[in-house]
Amino acid sequence: MDQMIQDIFPSCYQVAYQPRPPKPEDKCFFFRGRTVLERWDGEALVLPDYAAVAAHIGQPQFLFIIDETAYYLAEYPNALESPEGYEWHDLRHERSKKSRVLCFAEATAYHLAEWYGANRFCGQCGERTQPDLVERMLRCPKCGNLIYPKIAPAVIVAVTRGDQILMTRYQGRDYKGYALIAGFTEIGETAEDTVRREVMEEVGLQVKDLRYYGSQPWGADANLLLGFFARLDGPSAIHLDRQELSQAGWYHRDEIDLPPDGVSLTNHMIQAFRRGEWD
Known part of the structure; x- marks a missing residue:
């Protein structure tokens, strides 16, 4: 049977927004344009573990959970070299080198990364927005504007x-x-x-x-x-x-x-x- 990018069974994408502090084995997404930071592990392209980058980044933004692994969004300092073995890979052209779970995860993470980037400030009053702790949403602390992901x-x-x-x-x-x-x-x-x-x-x-x-x-x-x-x-x-x-x-x-x-x-x-x- 033909599959689509979202068909990752037996893995399970958890739709609920359940932010938690990152564990060492959780994964981090770093995007530059339409490229993502990954390394070749001998069999496939993989994301950096949180443990490999924790010393170089601030608090990452929780995105979602697939199976038992949480995925986060972070910014990698431009002045800092990529971790050893990691390079910037095209989101679209190298899908054949990635697991089905990673292909789906990075498409969803990119969607959220673009939304977070476009809504750093409130469109009503200009105040810096803050991620909500209960819903996948951005909240303006000044005027109360609520911003949900664009679909x-x-x-x-x-x-x-x-x-x-x-x-x-x-x-x-x-x-x-x-x-x-x-x-x-x-x-x-x-x-x-x-x-x-x-x-x-x-x-x-x-x-x-x-x-x-x-x-x-x-x-x-x-x-x-x-x-x-x-x-x-x-x-x-x-x-x-x-x-x-x-x-x-x-x-x-x-x-x-x-x-x-x-x-x-x-x-x-x-x-x-x-x-x-x-x-």
């Missing part, structure tokens, strides 16, 4: 026409592989209306028979992705939005040569269509 809902749409599926390629993005129609849900809009609007805007097609497929947290961009299948309703001629897409076309199941990636909802949906499980 942006977006849709992924597999448009089908019998044994064909509409696949696209993005315009101007680093990722050059096949994709599906995608877009953010706007204020006052349902997910179903987002599906219809995005398909019309990007390829000029109408759809019907919308069916929910599944969802995926995508921490790299603070998204919650909602996957839908939809059947073509009417003419199949594509009118491409060149600002969003560089290519779009209809592909028969037998023409799909995209291998499972074990990461993305998009790939998961394409593989389900290829196997004949959805149409």
Whole structure:
């Protein structure tokens, strides 16, 4: 069965916010842009233990717990050399060198790191915010403003026409592989209306028979992705939005040569269509 980045069973991600003082064996995340500090242990890339960096950092920010291990966010002093054996590794391009648990953990940690970084000060009064001790939240001690992590809902749409599926390629993005129609849900809009609007805007097609497929947290961009299948309703001629897409076309199941990636909802949906499980 295909997997996605959040599929880490038998490990368990604990959603509850349960901050605790770090133990020596707990893990620390250090980010610089879209890179993370890790080392090769002979089998895979791994994070630094708290014990290895405790002498060089202040009090780290608790993030979450997976199984019995707590993960923390910290800033590594720019003037200090990285611990021996550690280097800055790209978040996206080296997933194959990491465990499934680490791939999920770092995507979620990056989501939180971006949120913490963008909300150091209150947007209402300008006071420095403080992490809450009970909820995953930032609190303004001056005006009482409460700031929760930003999660942006977006849709992924597999448009089908019998044994064909509409696949696209993005315009101007680093990722050059096949994709599906995608877009953010706007204020006052349902997910179903987002599906219809995005398909019309990007390829000029109408759809019907919308069916929910599944969802995926995508921490790299603070998204919650909602996957839908939809059947073509009417003419199949594509009118491409060149600002969003560089290519779009209809592909028969037998023409799909995209291998499972074990990461993305998009790939998961394409593989389900290829196997004949959805149409």
